[in-house]
Amino acid sequence: MDFDLNNEQRMYHDAVRDFCEKELAPYAAEVDHAGQLRWEAIKKMPALGLTGLQVPEEYGGAAMDTVSAALALEEVARACGSTALSIAAHNGLGCFPIVKWGSKEQKEKYLPRLTSGEYLGALALTEPDAGSDLAGGVKTNAYQDGDTWVLNGHKAWITNPGYAPAIITLTRTDKEAGTRGFSMLLVEPDMAGVTVHPPEKKMGLKGSPTQQITYDNVRVPVQENTLGAIGRGFHQTMETLDGGRITIGAISIGIAQAAFEAAIQYAADRQAFGKPIAQHQAIQWMIADAALEIEAARLMVMRAAWLKDQGRPFVKEAAMGKLMASEVAERVCFNSIQIHGSYGYSQEFPVERMYRDQRLMTIGEGTSQIQRLVIARRVLEDAGLH
Numbered sequence: 001m002d003f004d005l006n007n008e009q010r011m012y013h014d015a016v017r018d019f020c021e022k023e024l025a026p027y028a029a030e031v032d033h034a035g036q037l038r039w040e041a042i043k044k045m046p047a048l049g050l051t052g053l054q055v056p057e058e059y060g061g062a063a064m065d066t067v068s069a070a071l072a073l074e075e076v077a078r079a080c081g082s083t084a085l086s087i088a089a090h091n092g093l094g095c096f097p098i099v100k101w102g103s104k105e106q107k108e109k110y111l112p113r114l115t116s117g118e119y120l121g122a123l124a125l126t127e128p129d130a131g132s133d134l135a136g137g138v139k140t141n142a143y144q145d146g147d148t149w150v151l152n153g154h155k156a157w158i159t160n161p162g163y164a165p166a167i168i169t170l171t172r173t174d175k176e177a178g179t180r181g182f183s184m185l186l187v188e189p190d191m192a193g194v195t196v197h198p199p200e201k202k203m204g205l206k207g208s209p210t211q212q213i214t215y216d217n218v219r220v221p222v223q224e225n226t227l228g229a230i231g232r233g234f235h236q237t238m239e240t241l242d243g244g245r246i247t248i249g250a251i252s253i254g255i256a257q258a259a260f261e262a263a264i265q266y267a268a269d270r271q272a273f274g275k276p277i278a279q280h281q282a283i284q285w286m287i288a289d290a291a292l293e294i295e296a297a298r299l300m301v302m303r304a305a306w307l308k309d310q311g312r313p314f315v316k317e318a319a320m321g322k323l324m325a326s327e328v329a330e331r332v333c334f335n336s337i338q339i340h341g342s343y344g345y346s347q348e349f350p351v352e353r354m355y356r357d358q359r360l361m362t363i364g365e366g367t368s369q370i371q372r373l374v375i376a377r378r379v380l381e382d383a384g385l386h
């Protein structure tokens with residue numbers, strides 16, 4: 001990769017690539033078929049910092065910069081989409097809010113477990129009737145009774161909740177206060193009244209568990225288990241999702257890169273009309289477009305990561321990177337199947353899985369339509385028109 005990395009970032013990237021090629025890529029089809037993550041590999045991840053990419057070292061994390069974290073997630077996704085989604089959700093959605101807003105006690109209680117490779121983090125925002133419009137649609141709510149919240153509601157499409165020591169739950173705690181009426185609660189799965197339902201049967205990313213959660217009069221201690229200030233939950237959510245866009249962009253590039261490499265290999269091997277199909281111009285154009293688009297998307301995602309590391313505004317750039325990378329992944333995987341012909345449509349070749357896995361990327365952590373809203377809003381603001 002030609003992005004201007006420093007030596008440390010380059011070495012880290014190479015070490016993660018090596019690990020993923022040995023521990024994840026050979027098992028990706030099995031993870032997909034079995035619908036199970038490979039815990040044997042996840043338990044080895046702490047040594048490379050993959051289970052605590054941006055968690056401070058004192059809690060067992062690797063305290064990486066955002067560029068390194070994005071590089072690592074690209075490599076995990078290049079090897080296995082399911083593992084990449086669960087590890088990305090773990091780091092970006094499960095660990096980040098605790099690092100950012102957790103009290104000392106909350107950090108000491110949850111972060112060492114999260115970085116240990118024994119658990120995975122989870123953030124529950126989406127509900128059966130609320131995805132893009134969380135502010136308008138979230139019904140999960142809690143009222144205070146003495147020193148506990150009484151929590152009721154239903155979340156849907158949540159990654160990793162059965163493996164989380166605490167499911168960070170976006171909750172309406174003041175029905176009259178609009179976007180200032182939400183709080184994030186740390187809900188432990190074994191608290192009475194919490195039910196984590198069986199994994200959804202999905203099109204792709206089948207090894208990454210996606211589950212519904214119901215909360216039935218769950219008593220959650222106010223002092224110990226409110227994450228950050230009461231009433232700040234919606235703003236915390238938006239900030240978390242801003243960083244999450246870099247993550248989904250990185251996964252998109254990783255899957256696109258893997259599909260691209262598979263297509264090149266196949267095009268070199270497969271003969272038609274007396275020569276390898278790689279020598280037919282129509283195939284070369286697909287290869288050229290993929291090379292071009294992957295490079296452009298990677299630069300956009302890495303630039304957003306770099307801006308974040310510099311403490312500079314990055315929200316528009318992260319939305320642009322996610323939008324670009326997820327739509328590039330769709331085109332690259334589509335054309336990789338095309339280059340494989342019928343073999344691309346078979347489960348015997350990995351591009352079929354990659355095509356299914358990448359499909360989430362234009363939906364999760366903000367759909368492409370919502371990314372365009374975010375970008376347009378910033379562009380108009382910059383022009384003094386919003």
Ligand SMILES: Cc1cc2nc3c(=O)[nH]c(=O)nc-3n(C[C@H](O)[C@H](O)[C@H](O)COP(=O)(O)OP(=O)(O)OC[C@H]3O[C@@H](n4cnc5c(N)ncnc54)[C@H](O)[C@@H]3O)c2cc1C
Binds near residue numbers: 132370
């Ligand atoms: C595998 C997987 C893992 C997931 N993991 C998590 C997780 O860990 N935590 C979590 O909280 N959620 C998670 N989600 C949920 C995901 O983030 C949401 O599905 C996503 O935000 C979209 O919400 P929705 O499905 O309700 O779609 P909706 O919001 O109902 O949108 C439906 C369609 O309408 C469009 N639309 C909506 N509003 C507008 C508008 N204003 N302008 C134009 N178009 C609009 C959307 O772009 C989309 O095309 C996951 C989902 C999947 C499939």
